[in-house]
Amino acid sequence: MTQERPAVVLLSGGLDSATVAAIAREQGFHVHALTFRYGQRHQGEIEASKKVAASLGLSDHRILDIDLRAFGGSALTDDIEVPKDRSADEMNDGIPVTYVPARNTIFLSFALGFAEVLGSNDIFIGVNALDYSGYPDCRPEFIAAFEKMANLATKAGVEGEAPLTLHTPLIDLTKAQIIARGKELNVDYSLTLSCYDPGAGNSPCGACDACTLRTKGFSEAELEDPALSI
Amino acid sequence: MTQERPAVVLLSGGLDSATVAAIAREQGFHVHALTFRYGQRHQGEIEASKKVAASLGLSDHRILDIDLRAFGGSALTDDIEVPKDRSADEMNDGIPVTYVPARNTIFLSFALGFAEVLGSNDIFIGVNALDYSGYPDCRPEFIAAFEKMANLATKAGVEGEAPLTLHTPLIDLTKAQIIARGKELNVDYSLTLSCYDPGAGNSPCGACDACTLRTKGFSEAELEDPALSI
Numbered sequence: 001m002t003q004e005r006p007a008v009v010l011l012s013g014g015l016d017s018a019t020v021a022a023i024a025r026e027q028g029f030h031v032h033a034l035t036f037r038y039g040q041r042h043q044g045e046i047e048a049s050k051k052v053a054a055s056l057g058l059s060d061h062r063i064l065d066i067d068l069r070a071f072g073g074s075a076l077t078d079d080i081e082v083p084k085d086r087s088a089d090e091m092n093d094g095i096p097v098t099y100v101p102a103r104n105t106i107f108l109s110f111a112l113g114f115a116e117v118l119g120s121n122d123i124f125i126g127v128n129a130l131d132y133s134g135y136p137d138c139r140p141e142f143i144a145a146f147e148k149m150a151n152l153a154t155k156a157g158v159e160g161e162a163p164l165t166l167h168t169p170l171i172d173l174t175k176a177q178i179i180a181r182g183k184e185l186n187v188d189y190s191l192t193l194s195c196y197d198p199g200a201g202n203s204p205c206g207a208c209d210a211c212t213l214r215t216k217g218f219s220e221a222e223l224e225d226p227a228l229s230i
Numbered sequence: 231m232t233q234e235r236p237a238v239v240l241l242s243g244g245l246d247s248a249t250v251a252a253i254a255r256e257q258g259f260h261v262h263a264l265t266f267r268y269g270q271r272h273q274g275e276i277e278a279s280k281k282v283a284a285s286l287g288l289s290d291h292r293i294l295d296i297d298l299r300a301f302g303g304s305a306l307t308d309d310i311e312v313p314k315d316r317s318a319d320e321m322n323d324g325i326p327v328t329y330v331p332a333r334n335t336i337f338l339s340f341a342l343g344f345a346e347v348l349g350s351n352d353i354f355i356g357v358n359a360l361d362y363s364g365y366p367d368c369r370p371e372f373i374a375a376f377e378k379m380a381n382l383a384t385k386a387g388v389e390g391e392a393p394l395t396l397h398t399p400l401i402d403l404t405k406a407q408i409i410a411r412g413k414e415l416n417v418d419y420s421l422t423l424s425c426y427d428p429g430a431g432n433s434p435c436g437a438c439d440a441c442t443l444r445t446k447g448f449s450e451a452e453l454e455d456p457a458l459s460i
Binding site: 064065066067068071094095099100101102103104105108109110112113114116117134136137141142145146149152154155157158159 | 324339343
């Protein structure tokens with residue numbers, strides 16, 4: 001693979017996207033990271049994304065402001081309570097209120113525009129079809145349909161240039177496998193923030209779905225979560 | 231058709247989307263209009279969109295800020311000159327520099343999120359495959375692919391609810407036919423602004439591709455452009 005091909009990586013400040021950025025870098029891509037300040041209640045993830053980008057040595061990290069609170073409709077962007085202490089069965093039962101309508105579609109659309117301007121054919125996103133929260137826009141069939149649409153949306157789709165690939169290196173991994181992969185790549189998980197509803201100083205609540213999945217992942221990977229020991 | 235079903239209509243302040251909003255309203259939809267302040271050089275279209283929404287009696291018109299200048303790459307969002315006085319042959323030769331990377335994909339993604347929050351299954355966009363400027367994201371194959379993706383992206387796609395329809399009522403019309411249709415629906419075209427590069431007081435330049443297509447449309451419809459007589 002040619003060194004330094006540009007790739008756009010969606011970076012949230014969480015564990016998954018930090019791992020994805022490290023994977024993209026290891027694959028020889030010049031990573032252009034893209035983070036959104038979208039009105040999420042967990043603004044701490046923006047700070048986390050900056051730390052992750054710096055620790056990975058990424059020279060281009062853009063933070064875009066988009067106001068998804070203009071629509072609301074999610075516990076992350078509206079006055080809806082974040083559910084806590086849910087069992088695995090509860091988490092697997094339907095789409096939770098933390099789902100943000102069309103969020104991944106919107107994020108990927110911006111990534112598509114950024115990639116086109118950069119002359120990049122590669123976008124990375126840390127979606128995961130196992131150990132996830134039942135979001136429709138994390139499913140493989142959604143990703144495949146987005147990629148197909150993206151290849152018709154841009155100049156490349158008209159001019160028959162190299163098609164765009166939507167990379168989802170975590171899609172078939174468990175949270176424990178993601179963490180193990182990240183450890184191999186020296187991802188510093190102490191910098192990441194997964195919690196949907198952090199307290200003062202961005203301390204994770206330990207009880208939302210994101211915290212529950214993260215705790216389970218570190219436990220199954222037989223590792224301690226370094227973010228908890230700071 | 232049931233009265234007052236909600237629909238999201240992308241409204242730019244131009245001639246096409248004003249016509250689309252009037253068509254959606256005539257079809258019995260409760261129109262929720264969505265406009266973007268995306269860093270375009272023709273900010274006058276935001277003011278035009280407000281006037282159009284008011285003249286159509288729309289009770290919900292949201293203007294979202296998204297900064298596509300963060301990427302640039304277009305004559306509309308970057309320091310690239312807007313081409314003037316191009317012939318029809320020149321306009322049909324490739325993708326012009328006024329193309330904004332992934333703009334319609336981004337706009338439609340926000341419309342998708344808005345529709346989901348509203349419980350709407352209908353999105354309207356004024357794309358047009360004739361008399362257009364060669365933008366990849368105005369083509370029928372792009373629209374079809376977006377609709378397919380959208381139906382996998384949201385709760386409705388998981389829960390088997392009514393699928394989302396992407397309405398493109400202008401897609402097969404000439405500019406003259408669009409204007410004739412709008413006149414039937416009493417669209418006040420004096421309020422619309424099509425120009426990519428308006429001068430003081432938002433006066434159209436008369437020479438960019440958008441002005442050229444508009445002039446040709448009114449001429450072929452055998453009507454005067456009311457925006458020029460103010």
